Amino acid sequence: MLGNFDFDVIRRALPYLFYEGMTFTLTLTALAAFGGLVFGTALALMRLSGLKLLGRIAGIYVDFMRSLPLVLVIFWFYFLVPYIGQWLTGASRPISVGAFASSLITFIMFEAAYFSEIMRAGIQSISRGQPAAASALGLTYAQTMRYVVLPQAFRNMLPVLITQTIVLFQDTSLVYVLSITDFLGAASKVAQRDGRLVEMYLFAAVVYFTISCIASFGVRRLQARIAIIR
16 A cells, blocks of 8 residues: 555655644744643732632633634634734724734643643642741732742642643644644645545654654653652
């Protein structure tokens, strides 16, 4: 069966696949993970605050996002963000945002719901005696969270946060529905141009599998090191 494969089509497409496709995929993954982590941490703090209204708003947001298919959220933001931009700027027509900005906003908003639950678990894993001790030393709530609780919560949740980022890396392939040239989109364009669907999609699967496996191995090593520190 492999005798009919044209592996040379993969070799010829490598610069395009990695310089353009993979660069876009990794950039989107890194920016979305950072934005999702910042927004998710804010959501976690809202859910753990003593103000019930803030906790309820954050809870509704998290439950809403987690109940929707990601591909639907991608479409939703792609068509909605231009109208939000029009509303914010007072322009006479919808603002042209572009596929990249739209997809980035989508992943930040969507992933924040998952990162917030991870951070909430991490914050709750810190002994209650530590915030009490920080308060006894005169630290405010914000200082306690910044200098005592959050650094330990990040360290405890780091393997889970990286695992969620691996999932995000795989999910970014869904931006092909917006005709964006990510790694899978680039492979799809080459496959359709050269009529080599099997070769290109098989190669794309091998690349995603390899990168995810290497990252997962790194997570296991990190978990082992954190366990030793504890």
